[in-house]
Every structure is written in C-alpha cells, then in structure tokens.
Amino acid sequence: MGNLSAFFLTIFKRHKKINTSERLKEVMENQSSMEIPLPSMINGNDVFHSQIPPDDLNISKSKLTCNIIHNHNFSNGLHSWHANCCDVFLVSPSVETFDDHTQNPCKKKHHAVITNRNQHWQGLEQDITTRVSSGSTYTVFARVGVSGMHLEKEANVIATLKLEYQQSETKYLFITKTTVSKEKWEDLEGTFVLSDKPDRVVFYIEGPAPGVNLLIESVSIFGDGEIAPCVYNQEGNIILNPEFEDGVNNWSGRGCKIALHDSMGDGKVLPKSGKFFASATERTQYWNGIQQDISGKIQRKLAYQVTAFVRIFGNNVTSSSVRATLWVQGPDSHEQYIGIANSQATDSDWVQLQGKFLLNGSPSKVVIYLEGPPPGTDILLDGLMVKHAEKIPPSPRPVIENPEYGVNIIANSNLSDGTNGWFPLGNCTLNVVTGSPRILPPAARDTLGPHEPLSGHCIHTTNRTQTWMGPAQMITDKVKLFVTYQVSAWVRLGPGATGPQNVNIALGVDSQWVNGGQVELNDADRWHEVCGSFRVEKQPAKVMVYIQGPAAGISFMLAGLQIFAVDRQARFRHLKRQTDKIRKRDVTLKFSTSDSSSIHGATVIVKQTQNSFPIGSCISRSNIDNEDFVSFFIKNFNWAVFGNELKWYWTEPQQGNLNYKDADELLKLCNDNNIMVRGHCIFWDVESTVQDWVKKLNKQDLTTAIQNRLTGLLNQYKGRFKHYDVNNEMLHGSFYPDRLGPGSRADMFKTANRLDPSATMFVNDYHIEDGCDPRSSPEKYMTQILDLVQQGAPVGGIGIQGHIDSPVGPVVCSALDRLGTLGLPIWFTELDASSVNEYVRADDLEVMFREALAHPAVEGIMIWGFWELFMSRENSHLVNAEGEINEAGNRFLELKKEWLSHAHGHVDDVSEFGFRGFPGTYEVVVVTGSKKIVKKFVVEKGDLSLVVPIEF
Numbered sequence: 002m003g004n005l006s007a008f009f010l011t012i013f014k015r016h017k018k019i020n021t022s023e024r025l026k027e028v029m030e031n032q033s034s035m036e037i038p039l040p041s042m043i044n045g046n047d048v049f050h051s052q053i054p055p056d057d058l059n060i061s062k063s064k065l066t067c068n069i070i071h072n073h074n075f076s077n078g079l080h081s082w083h084a085n086c087c088d089v090f091l092v093s094p095s096v097e098t099f100d101d102h103t104q105n106p107c108k109k110k111h112h113a114v115i116t117n118r119n120q121h122w123q124g125l126e127q128d129i130t131t132r133v134s135s136g137s138t139y140t141v142f143a144r145v146g147v148s149g150m151h152l153e154k155e156a157n158v159i160a161t162l163k164l165e166y167q168q169s170e171t172k173y174l175f176i177t178k179t180t181v182s183k184e185k186w187e188d189l190e191g192t193f194v195l196s197d198k199p200d201r202v203v204f205y206i207e208g209p210a211p212g213v214n215l216l217i218e219s220v221s222i223f224g225d226g227e228i229a230p231c232v233y234n235q236e237g238n239i240i241l242n243p244e245f246e247d248g249v250n251n252w253s254g255r256g257c258k259i260a261l262h263d264s265m266g267d268g269k270v271l272p273k274s275g276k277f278f279a280s281a282t283e284r285t286q287y288w289n290g291i292q293q294d295i296s297g298k299i300q301r302k303l304a305y306q307v308t309a310f311v312r313i314f315g316n317n318v319t320s321s322s323v324r325a326t327l328w329v330q331g332p333d334s335h336e337q338y339i340g341i342a343n344s345q346a347t348d349s350d351w352v353q354l355q356g357k358f359l360l361n362g363s364p365s366k367v368v369i370y371l372e373g374p375p376p377g378t379d380i381l382l383d384g385l386m387v388k389h390a391e392k393i394p395p396s397p398r399p400v401i402e403n404p405e406y407g408v409n410i411i412a413n414s415n416l417s418d419g420t421n422g423w424f425p426l427g428n429c430t431l432n433v434v435t436g437s438p439r440i441l442p443p444a445a446r447d448t449l450g451p452h453e454p455l456s457g458h459c460i461h462t463t464n465r466t467q468t469w470m471g472p473a474q475m476i477t478d479k480v481k482l483f484v485t486y487q488v489s490a491w492v493r494l495g496p497g498a499t500g501p502q503n504v505n506i507a508l509g510v511d512s513q514w515v516n517g518g519q520v521e522l523n524d525a526d527r528w529h530e531v532c533g534s535f536r537v538e539k540q541p542a543k544v545m546v547y548i549q550g551p552a553a554g555i556s557f558m559l560a561g562l563q564i565f566a567v568d569r570q571a572r573f574r575h576l577k578r579q580t581d582k583i584r585k586r587d588v589t590l591k592f593s594t595s596d597s598s599s600i601h602g603a604t605v606i607v608k609q610t611q612n613s614f615p616i617g618s619c620i621s622r623s624n625i626d627n628e629d630f631v632s633f634f635i636k637n638f639n640w641a642v643f644g645n646e647l648k649w650y651w652t653e654p655q656q657g658n659l660n661y662k663d664a665d666e667l668l669k670l671c672n673d674n675n676i677m678v679r680g681h682c683i684f685w686d687v688e689s690t691v692q693d694w695v696k697k698l699n700k701q702d703l704t705t706a707i708q709n710r711l712t713g714l715l716n717q718y719k720g721r722f723k724h725y726d727v728n729n730e731m732l733h734g735s736f737y738p739d740r741l742g743p744g745s746r747a748d749m750f751k752t753a754n755r756l757d758p759s760a761t762m763f764v765n766d767y768h769i770e771d772g773c774d775p776r777s778s779p780e781k782y783m784t785q786i787l788d789l790v791q792q793g794a795p796v797g798g799i800g801i802q803g804h805i806d807s808p809v810g811p812v813v814c815s816a817l818d819r820l821g822t823l824g825l826p827i828w829f830t831e832l833d834a835s836s837v838n839e840y841v842r843a844d845d846l847e848v849m850f851r852e853a854l855a856h857p858a859v860e861g862i863m864i865w866g867f868w869e870l871f872m873s874r875e876n877s878h879l880v881n882a883e884g885e886i887n888e889a890g891n892r893f894l895e896l897k898k899e900w901l902s903h904a905h906g907h908v909d910d911v912s913e914f915g916f917r918g919f920p921g922t923y924e925v926v927v928v929t930g931s932k933k934i935v936k937k938f939v940v941e942k943g944d945l946s947l948v949v950p951i952e953f
C-alpha cells in the first residue's frame with residue numbers, strides 16, 4: 002500500500018463559501034427569538050480555508066443520478082404505475098411504431114398506451130411520497146405522444162403533482178406541459194419544488210381531450226443529488242452477492258478480516274435491508290476494509306455510479322469518514338488509487354455513500370474497497386451497487402422573470418426612516434447616526450453608474466456579545482433563484498475600536514452561511530468598502546442578510562448596503578469593445594507579385610485559424626490515456642499546467658524517491674503538440690499539503706531539502722516550463738517562513754531564477770478577485786509582492802487562481818485594476834466556475850473570460866480542467882464524463898470562435914488590404930480572375946500597426 006494514496010485520499014473537497022449551522026437554522030426558523038446564539042461564522046470559514054487546499058482534490062462526488070420514478074421505462078411491465086379512472090396497456094415498437102428519431106436500435110423500448118379516457122385529467126400516475134422531500138429541486142423528463150381517432154392535430158400533455166394532506170384540502174401543482182402532434186414523440190420537461198411536506202405525493206401525466214390516447218415511453222424525475230434517495234435497484238449491478246445473501250462469498254478483507262452478521266451490538270445494529278450485512282474487522286490500518294475484485298467488468302471511458310450503505314462500529318469511535326476507493330492496476334503494473342465517494346459515517350445509523358468514477362486507461366485489475374475509519378473500528382457494509390451511470394438530462398436554462406437589475410433589495414437602506422426594516426440579530430443595539438459617505442461604494446458605482454447620493458445615515462451596532470451579532474433583514478421574498486446579486490456597503494469600526502477585525506456581509510440561506518463579501522478593518526479612522534456577490538440555486542425557505550464579524554464588544558457602523566441583481570449582458574457589450582481595442586491590432590497586407598502583374602481589385606478573404614492569446618487547461622497523467630480528452634485538449638488549448646504531477650509531494654513522496662515519470666509523459670504530449678506549459682508548483686506554503694517527511698525535517702535538513710528540490714527540478718526541466726509557481730498560496734499558509742524565517746520565500750525565488758532564468762517566476766493565490774476573503778485582498782497580495790521584490794525576489798508574474806462563485810464583473814475588474822498597478826503580467830491560473838445548472842456555469846465562465854480578455858494586465862487564462870470527474874470542484878466541467886460537450890463547454894467554444902478575426906474585401910490601388918485582428922495565425926485567400934491563391938501569415942502581438950508582405 003503506497004503512502005502516496007494515503008496522502009491524496011486524506012484531502013477532501015472544500016466548500017468555499019458555504020457552511021452549515023444547526024444554530025443558524027434555529028434562528029431562521031424562529032427569527033423573533035433573539036436569544037439563540039450563532040456560532041462564529043467567520044471562524045467556521047477559516048477552518049475550511051486553512052485545512053483544505055483548493056486545487057488538490059482527488060475525490061469527486063459528482064451529482065448522482067437518482068431517478069425517483071420506479072420502473073421508469075416499463076421494462077418491468079406496469080409495476081408501480083396506476084391508470085387513474087382509465088385503462089393502460091403496453092405495446093412494443095413493432096406493434097405501433099411511428100417517427101421516432103431517437104429510437105435506439107439495440108434496445109427495444111416499450112411504451113404505455115393510456116386509453117378509455119373520458120376526462121382530460123385521466124392519465125397514468127405513480128405514488129412518489131417517500132421519495133421526495135421539501136426544498137429539493139426535482140427535474141422531470143418524460144417522453145410522450147398521443148394517438149387515437151378522436152385526435153384532431155395535436156394535444157396538450159401535462160405533468161402534474163397531486164398533493165394530499167390530512168389536515169387540509171388536496172392541492173394540484175402544475176409542473177409543465179407540451180404540445181404533441183400526431184405521430185411524434187415529444188419531450189416533456191420541467192422542474193418542481195415542494196414547499197411543504199404533504200402526506201401523499203402522486204405524480205401523473207394527463208391532459209389530452211377525452212377520447213385521445215396518451216402514450217408514454219419513459220418518465221424520469223431526478224432530485225438535485227443531495228437529499229434524493231437513490232432507489233436501490235439491483236438492475237445492472239456488477240457487484241456479486243451485493244447484499245450478502247450468499248454469506249461473504251465473492252468478498253474479501255483488504256488487510257483485515259470480514260464477517261457476516263444478522264445483528265451486532267446486542268441487536269442495536271440491524272441490517273439496513275434484507276437479512277444480513279458484513280463487517281470489516283480487526284483493522285490495523287486506515288486503508289483496511291472489505292473489498293471485491295471487479296476486474297474485467299469495468300469498461301474504460303464509461304462512467305459508473307456507486308452506492309452503498311455503511312456504518313461504523315466499535316473502539317469508541319462515534320463518527321468517522323468512510324470512503325469507497327478503487328485500486329487499479331494498469332498493464333504495466335502501474336498502480337492507481339481512485340477516490341469514488343466519501344461520507345461521514347456514524348455508529349448510530351446507516352448512511353449512504355455515493356459517487357461516480359471513470360477509468361481512462363485499460364486496467365488489468367480493478368478492486369473496489371471501503372476504507373477510512375481509524376484502526377480498531379469496524380466498517381459495516383449493507384449492499385454495494387456499481388453500475389453504468391445513468392445519464393441525467395441537464396437542467397433547462399433558468400427562466401428569470403423581472404430580474405429588476407440594479408434595484409436594491411434592501412429595505413430602508415439609506416436609513417431615512419430610522420431602523421425600520423432592520424432588526425438586531427442577537428441582543429445587540431442598533432442606532433441610526435450620521436456622518437457616513439454620501440457616495441456609493443466604488444464597486445456598486447462601477448456597476449450601477451450615476452446614482453443619487455446616499456443619505457449620510459448609518460447604523461451603529463453596539464452591545465455586541467457575540468461575533469455574529471449585528472443588523473439584519475429578512476430578504477426571502479426578494480431573492481430570485483439563479484440571479485447573481487452584487488453586494489456592496491460601507492463599513493467602519495466604532496469609536497475607539499482597534500483592529501484587525503473582520504466584517505462580513507453574511508447570507509443565512511436556510512441553515513447555510515453564504516459569504517456575501519468580507520473585509521478586514523485595521524482602524525476606526527475611516528470607512529472601508531466591502532463588496533462581494535452571491536446566488537441562490539435551490540429554493541430556500543428563508544433568506545436573511547446580516548452583518549457580523551468583529552469580536553464581541555466591538556461596535557461597528559454600516560452604511561449604504563446595496564444588494565442588487567446584476568445585468569451581465571450590459572457589461573458584456575462594454576467588454577467586447579474594450580477587448581477589440583486592447584487585443585486587436587491594425588494589420589495591412591501588402592501584396593506583391595513576382596511578375597509585377599496587377600492584383601488591384603482582387604477579392605481578399607482573411608480568416609484567422611488560431612488566436613495566440615494563451616488559453617490553457619490543467620491536465621493530469623490519467624487524462625491523457627483517454628484519446629477523447631487529448632483530442633479536445635489539443636484542439637482548444639495552447640497552454641497546459643499539470644494538476645499534481647509536478648508538486649513536490651508527487652515527485653518525491655518519500656525522501657530521495659524521485660518520480661518525474663508522470664510529468665515527463667505530460668510534458669512530451671505538450672511538446673509534441675506545441676503547447677506551452679506552466680510549472681505548478683515548486684513549493685506550497687500551506688502546511689496540510691506538505692508531505693510527512695518534509696514536515697519532520699529539522700531546520701538545517703529542511704534548508705538542504707529545499708535546495709535539492711530546486712536544483713533537482715529546475716535542472717531536470719531547464720527551459721521547458723515557461724512559468725513556475727514558486728511557492729503556492731503564500732497568503733494562506735506559511736510553512737516555510739515559519740520554520741526558516743521571513744527571507745526563505747525570497748530565497749526560493751532567487752534560486753529558482755538563477756537555475757532557470759528563462760522561466761517567469763509567479764506568485765499564485767486564491768480568492769484574490771471576489772471580495773470574500775480578507776486574507777487575500779488585492780491590497781494584501783500587492784503588499785506581499787512588493788515585500789518579496791524589496792528582498793530581491795525576481796517576481797515576474799501574478800497568478801490569480803480564479804476558483805470563483807457567482808462572479809460579478811466590476812468586482813473582478815476592480816481587483817485586476819489594483820493589481821495591475823504593479824506592472825506585472827497577471828494570469829488567471831486555475832479558473833473554474835461551479836453551478837449545477839450548466840447555463841449558469843456557462844454564464845459565470847463567460848463573465849470571467851470576458852473580464853480577463855478586456856483587461857490589459859491579463860496575459861493568459863488557464864482553466865482548472867474541463868472533464869467531468871476529473872476536476873477539483875463539482876459541477877464545473879465543460880465536457881461530461883463520457884465525452885459529450887455540455888452547455889458550459891459550448892459557451893467556451895463560442896467565445897473561442899468570437900476571438901478569431903475574419904475580414905474580406907478587395908485589394909486597393911496601392912496593392913494593400915487592411916483589417917483589424919487578434920494576434921495569431923491566419924490564412925488569406927486572394928481571388929483574381931480565374932486564379933485563387935492561398936497564403937498563411939502570422940500576426941504577432943503588438944501595439945503598432947503591422948505591415949505583412951504577401952508575395953505571389
């Protein structure tokens with residue numbers, strides 16, 4: 002068992018902006034009771050930031066496909082379905098076929114015919130009471146048709162929910178409808194959210210006029226992944242004896258024993274389902290557990306979904322993470338560990354473990370196993386399912402009615418009406434005083450343009466006995482789903498208060514804390530801007546905004562709080578103009594012919610084949626075994642960075658045990674395809690990412706190890722990496738200076754530069770551009786860079802990682818403006834955007850790409866991967882696991898296309914043709930008389946107009 006896997010698998014997903022708090026939930030549910038304390042939200046955030054590095058996550062818990070409809074395609078007859086006051090029968094395609102372009106020839110599909118209908122509401126129904134919960138969003142996807150003598154031309158087909166209550170009247174919830182013409186299958190698509198908990202929930206399809214037959218081929222309803230129970234359907238399961246009905250046959254212990262049980266702990270532990278469960282016992286290592294060999298059953302490049310029920314037992318451990326892991330051996334005996342799923346298991350109940358995986362290469366051996374709890378604690382397993390993942394239809398583009406862009410949703414924001422609309426969260430005191438700025442905070446001004454002045458009134462909050470106490474408002478009814486809100490305010494510490502103190506605009510969205518912007522205040526002498534953004538993507542029951550953060554006893558003031566919907570399209574128009582202005586160049590093609598014949602008047606067609614602006618992606622060793630990945634990558638990117646393969650813990654997991662093989666193989670692929678590469682990273686200052694042997698070194702040995710790392714790596718790859726991230730995330734960690742003193746960072750830069758002067762030495766950090774992390778504000782980043790430069794460090798570039806949520810252009814741009822004053826090139830080094838809705842994800846990416854292209858300081862954009870299941874953040878992929886380009890991917894390709902310049906016209910009387918275009922490679926076609934000549938040329942980057950001689 003390699004230590005390597007131990008290291009990777011202990012690193013889990015970070016939730017950047019969201020924290021859950023039961024306490025907050027209580028406050029939300031009982032908002033009038035002000036005595037309920039909230040934990041310090043800001044400290045909660047710190048835990049997330051410092052413990053979990055953002056760009057190094059190997060566990061991918063992608064959205065699982067849980068179709069809550071039983072027998073969704075009638076493969077099991079009419080089981081689970083019920084015809085309401087009418088009749089239903091099944092037919093196979095050979096009996097009643099009509100135009101069905103998507104009919105899969107290898108799989109004959111049945112469909113249901115609902116007939117003898119004499120009311121429009123009669124149709125086919127299924128009881129889904131136990132499979133839905135309130136608050137979750139469900140997507141309905143059905144394939145329907147109509148037939149029958151009484152059908153005119155077309156008919157409406159409607160999806161409806163019937164909600165029954167013991168205490169009140171039955172309600173009907175319209176979900177969606179579609180118009181279906183004769184002889185055609187249509188998709189019926191829609192979403193619903195239950196706002197309460199009915200006693201019975203029935204889904205049904207209805208609609209056509211009496212006498213018309215309703216045809217249904219399939220019905221799927223997918224929950225949004227977190228709460229939806231996965232139906233335990235054994236169909237397609239490749240695990241043998243999954244429920245231990247055949248004892249522990251086909252199972253074995255990985256470094257431990259396994260046993261069969263019908264109960265444990267004096268009957269306290271009973272099977273989740275069926276009669277038996279199994280335990281992995283006498284475990285002496287965290288990686289010991291129960292396993293099954295599934296070699297030969299997994300096809301490469303197919304996505305599999307995994308579901309299990311797990312629990313822990315014994316050794317006084319009440320809660321521990323339990324993980325499903327795949328051990329894969331390649332044909333060359335190369336071993337790989339793939340994290341599939343990770344859940345917090347307890348000793349008191351079964352929890353569901355679920356995840357997805359995909360193998361890029363052809364494995365010779367594959368074993369799935371459970372691991373995680375401390376030695377001595379048993380892992381219990383009841384049922385394991387591994388099957389080819391169902392495809393989930395993507396959510397439709399959200400429809401936003403009356404977004405009211407730019408309208409402040411805060412009531413009595415300017416406090417002209419006392420504290421009306423506001424309440425103190427906790428037993429603090431709110432008073433309205435005067436003396437605050439009368440202009441809007443800059444980021445709000447940038448978005449909103451000219452605005453009437455603020456009132457000069459502010460809220461002074463005193464008598465705070467907890468960090469979370471401050472002024473608050475309920476904004477539940479004002480927040481629209483999927484709309485990006487910009488947050489902006491002035492804040493200041495109260496008289497006599499001393500810093501540093503954080504002030505945070507917090508959103509309580511049901512039980513979750515969402516960060517709407519955060520700033521660190523060091524003095525009480527002046528007003529500071531706090532800005533940020535947020536978005537809600539799931540119907541909340543309650544949304545509260547509250548301003549919190551300073552230590553208990555510290556009073557603070559708030560003025561001009563603005564929360565408003567952002568119109569991204571309006572800004573895009575400005576950014577497009579700006580991009581044309583700063584990125585394009587005037588080009589004159591000067592034609593000459595060898596025989597001095599005239600080509601005056603000839604038709605010219607100029608076509609750009611490639612834009613040379615650096616747009617790159619993160620890739621990893623396993624990705625390049627997948628030829629589909631490679632083809633998308635080399636077609637669409639001209640730069641690369643390796644996810645982990647160059648990191649110190651990867652190249653030297655144990656001291657002296659060097660591994661450059663993975664990096665070499667990636668580098669070869671890039672070189673062969675003319676792709677430039679960033680070196681990420683030589684060191685990483687966040688302690689949790691430092692490998693054990695390095696942590697154990699004394700000062701002297703650590704100094705030597707650092708020297709060896711630098712010489713080893715930079716000599717090995719001299720001239721091959723164009724950039725190096727010298728010491729990653731120095732605003733979020735200080736492992737090296739803590740041990741070796743403040744000069745150690747500058748020394749790393751100096752040595753690296755001496756060893757490979759051809760590479761640009763970068764700083765690289767996260768949450769620089771979004772306003773939500775006071776530790777990495779643009780000002781702090783600038784101070785750090787100037788400090789390094791002062792100490793002689795040859796800092797040549799600024800890396801902004803760009804793992805962003807709900808980006809707002811002007812907020813990002815203002816960070817770029819400030820950093821841009823240093824005159825160093827800025828790169829987005831690890832950009833990704835996460836949203837379950839692909840359209841929203843596409844919009845976020847577009848915001849970031851457009852801001853970057855339109856800003857003169859930005860010289861390159863790297864995205865942090867694009868393939869589902871191979872990204873560090875969930876719901877951020879551009880290409881689905883099995884190779885289908887999704888909406889976010891399509892948007893990216895559209896933008897790339899927009900950034901190719903084309904022109905056409907005629908050669909003028911001085912044999913020239915002028916146009917304005919992006920740097921890159923071009924093709925020009927000149928048509929004169931019957932001759933057509935094609936030439937290639939290159940436009941280099943530059944400010945001056947360029948003359949390109951084209952000779953024939």
Ligand SMILES: *[C@@H]1O[C@H](CO)[C@@H](O)[C@H](O)[C@H]1NC(C)=O
Nearest residue numbers: 241242247249250251252294
């Ligand atoms: C599963 O276990 C049964 C019972 O021991 C055995 O007959 C069968 O061969 C096993 N299957 C595999 C693929 O090992």
Ligand SMILES: *[C@@H]1O[C@H](CO)[C@@H](O)[C@H](O)[C@H]1NC(C)=O
Nearest residue numbers: 314315316317318319377378
């Ligand atoms: C478990 O904890 C209880 C109470 O904390 C203690 O009495 C008992 O000795 C512990 N058992 C083990 C095996 O550590």
Ligand SMILES: *[C@@H]1O[C@H](CO)[C@@H](O)[C@H](O)[C@H]1NC(C)=O
Nearest residue numbers: 036038427428429464466467
């Ligand atoms: C506020 O509550 C704290 C305890 O939660 C208490 O110590 C303090 O006296 C209260 N202050 C006021 C003004 O009621």
Ligand SMILES: *[C@@H]1O[C@H](CO)[C@@H](O)[C@H](O)[C@H]1NC(C)=O
Nearest residue numbers: 413414415417453454455456
């Ligand atoms: C303050 O807000 C009120 C409405 O809430 C508005 O009538 C008034 O004009 C505003 N005053 C200023 C100075 O913005």
Ligand SMILES: *[C@@H]1O[C@H](CO)[C@@H](O)[C@H](O)[C@H]1NC(C)=O
Nearest residue numbers: 429430462463464465495556
């Ligand atoms: C609240 O603070 C103010 C001054 O900041 C003080 O005068 C007042 O007595 C305090 N009230 C309570 C209940 O502590």
